[in-house]
Amino acid sequence: MALALLPLLSFILSTPLLLLFYPIVHGSNLKCASPDNGSTLRVMHVYSQCSPFRSAKPVSSWEDMVLDMAANDDARLQYLTNLVAGKSVLPIASGRQITQSATYVVRVNVGTPSQTMLMAMDTSSDAAWIPCTGCVGCGRNRFTSAKSTTFKTLGCKTPQCKQVWNPSCTNSTCTFNQTYGSSTFSANLTHDTIKLAMDAIPNYVFGCIRNVAGGNTVLPQQGLLGLGRGPMSLLSQTQNLYKSTFSYCLPNFKSQNFSGSLRLGPYGQPQKIKYTPLLKNPKRSSLYYVKMIGIRVGRKTIDIPPSDPNTGAGTIFDSGTVFTRLVTSVYNAVRNEFRRRVEGAGGGTVTSLGGFDTCYNGKIVAPPISLHFAGMNVSLPMENVLIQSTYGSLSCLAMAAAPDNVNSVVNVIANMQQQNFRILFDVPNSRVGVAREQCT
Numbered sequence: 001m002a003l004a005l006l007p008l009l010s011f012i013l014s015t016p017l018l019l020l021f022y023p024i025v026h027g028s029n030l031k032c033a034s035p036d037n038g039s040t041l042r043v044m045h046v047y048s049q050c051s052p053f054r055s056a057k058p059v060s061s062w063e064d065m066v067l068d069m070a071a072n073d074d075a076r077l078q079y080l081t082n083l084v085a086g087k088s089v090l091p092i093a094s095g096r097q098i099t100q101s102a103t104y105v106v107r108v109n110v111g112t113p114s115q116t117m118l119m120a121m122d123t124s125s126d127a128a129w130i131p132c133t134g135c136v137g138c139g140r141n142r143f144t145s146a147k148s149t150t151f152k153t154l155g156c157k158t159p160q161c162k163q164v165w166n167p168s169c170t171n172s173t174c175t176f177n178q179t180y181g182s183s184t185f186s187a188n189l190t191h192d193t194i195k196l197a198m199d200a201i202p203n204y205v206f207g208c209i210r211n212v213a214g215g216n217t218v219l220p221q222q223g224l225l226g227l228g229r230g231p232m233s234l235l236s237q238t239q240n241l242y243k244s245t246f247s248y249c250l251p252n253f254k255s256q257n258f259s260g261s262l263r264l265g266p267y268g269q270p271q272k273i274k275y276t277p278l279l280k281n282p283k284r285s286s287l288y289y290v291k292m293i294g295i296r297v298g299r300k301t302i303d304i305p306p307s308d309p310n311t312g313a314g315t316i317f318d319s320g321t322v323f324t325r326l327v328t329s330v331y332n333a334v335r336n337e338f339r340r341r342v343e344g345a346g347g348g349t350v351t352s353l354g355g356f357d358t359c360y361n362g363k364i365v366a367p368p369i370s371l372h373f374a375g376m377n378v379s380l381p382m383e384n385v386l387i388q389s390t391y392g393s394l395s396c397l398a399m400a401a402a403p404d405n406v407n408s409v410v411n412v413i414a415n416m417q418q419q420n421f422r423i424l425f426d427v428p429n430s431r432v433g434v435a436r437e438q439c440t
């Protein structure tokens with residue numbers, strides 16, 4: 001075991017950080033660095049070969065990595081369902097914000113002259129925030145606001161300050177505190193020009209983090225870009241430019257070529273795409289709800305309980321959860337049929353890996369799974385259904401029930417199940433489009 005790990009370890013230790021960074025920061029022509037173009041940004045998985053964050057991750061086994069991602073999912077599910085069960089609409093900087101989301105990052109150029117930040121994209125969050133120079137407890141890469149001629153902190157009487165949840169006033173600067181997992185950070189409310197691919201967006205409002213305290217949650221190292229539907233999100237701050245329309249194609253985290261993309265605005269979006277209505281839930285107006293009717297496993301269809309605006313029950317698309325989570329009754333039915341089919345095909349005895357209760361030793365023959373939405377069926381390719389260890393020694397159904405301690409009413413279509421599809425969020429026409437696209 002230790003011997004097998006040695007070459008990997010020495011490779012990682014001998015790879016200079018600069019080498020990993022170079023293609024991204026300098027946009028060289030290495031295959032890692034396909035340029036951002038027009039209104040289209042490259043999307044990277046944080047664990048992918050070219051990600052600068054990869055080297056920051058501890059060397060771990062495949063099992064550890066999967067469990068790590070799944071553990072973060074539990075915290076995120078908690079967050080998402082608390083919101084749904086919770087009180088009211090939560091704009092920027094709620095005290096109960098996203099707990100884990102740094103799965104996919106995009107390059108954002110902040111300030112004048114611009115400084116490159118690799119920010120996590122998150123469809124279930126509205127705010128944007130960035131670690132700033134002077135921050136106590138932030139990582140190494142920070143935005144130096146003093147070097148930007150277009151940077152401004154926002155005063156306590158600005159209209160933007162009123163959209164902040166629980167703002168306070170420090171030296172007449174609008175500030176807010178936000179909880180993130182077990183950490184809390186405090187930030188100044190600020191604005192500056194940001195550049196997304198070729199588009200400059202002046203006066204973009206974001207939190208400039210000044211202090212991170214407590215806990216062991218790692219904040220997205222270079223900030224977070226909220227793509228939700230709430231008042232301070234990218235969509236609402238760029239309505240004229242992007243018309244509340246965007247799409248993404250998420251690459252597989254094992255992919256070397258990651259040509260995944262985030263395409264902003266109505267132009268260049270796919271014409272041949274299937275749609276399902278986009279629903280709004282007053283309990284959580286930032287989230288992208290859809291009507292999922294059933295999940296087909298082999299030849300059996302499991303019905304999904306209808307959504308309920310009063311409880312927030314329903315199904316959402318989320319870019320920050322890794323593995324699809326289903327309400328317990330639905331998950332159990334999906335899992336039972338999956339097991340029946342796998343074992344019928346000689347799949348051996350079921351075993352588990354952390355929260356995944358449907359794993360088998362070796363490779364298996366899994367039944368086809370498709371998700372049925374109002375007006376649209378989506379068949380999942382096998383790589384979106386199974387997590388498989390590198391050497392094929394273990395195969396698990398890449399879905400789970402909501403964690404025990406969460407009184408979940410939400411089904412979350414997570415990023416692993418979305419990979420290599422283009423997902424189009426067309427808010428003006430209230431619809432979500434899904435089309436197969438190989439973007440690994």
Ligand SMILES: *[C@@H]1O[C@H](CO)[C@@H](O)[C@H](O)[C@H]1NC(C)=O
Pocket residue numbers: 035037038
């Ligand atoms: C950028 O996009 C334009 C228009 O879609 C295309 O013609 C051009 O080849 C692209 N450039 C790069 C470097 O990808």
Ligand SMILES: *[C@@H]1O[C@H](CO)[C@@H](O)[C@H](O)[C@H]1NC(C)=O
Pocket residue numbers: 170171
């Ligand atoms: C407020 O401003 C004063 C004077 O400029 C400065 O000494 C102090 O550190 C500031 N306080 C905070 C919390 O930034």
Ligand SMILES: *[C@@H]1O[C@H](CO)[C@@H](O)[C@H](O)[C@H]1NC(C)=O
Pocket residue numbers: 168176177185186211213
């Ligand atoms: C926000 O956090 C700062 C620094 O951790 C703390 O000094 C301040 O009291 C907090 N403010 C509120 C309103 O909780």
Ligand SMILES: *[C@@H]1O[C@H](CO)[C@@H](O)[C@H](O)[C@H]1NC(C)=O
Pocket residue numbers: 132133134135145153170171172173188208209210
């Ligand atoms: C936040 O604002 C305070 C008060 O204006 C200022 O002293 C501080 O330097 C700012 N911090 C950051 C990280 O921008």
Ligand SMILES: *[C@@H]1O[C@H](CO)[C@@H](O)[C@H](O)[C@H]1NC(C)=O
Pocket residue numbers: 255256257440
């Ligand atoms: C990566 O890209 C190269 C050239 O574009 C292609 O030949 C290769 O098959 C790709 N590899 C994967 C794993 O997609």
Ligand SMILES: *[C@@H]1O[C@H](CO)[C@@H](O)[C@H](O)[C@H]1NC(C)=O
Pocket residue numbers: 372374375376377
């Ligand atoms: C989805 O598949 C189900 C079962 O095969 C079928 O009854 C239904 O008509 C399909 N819906 C669409 C929109 O194709």
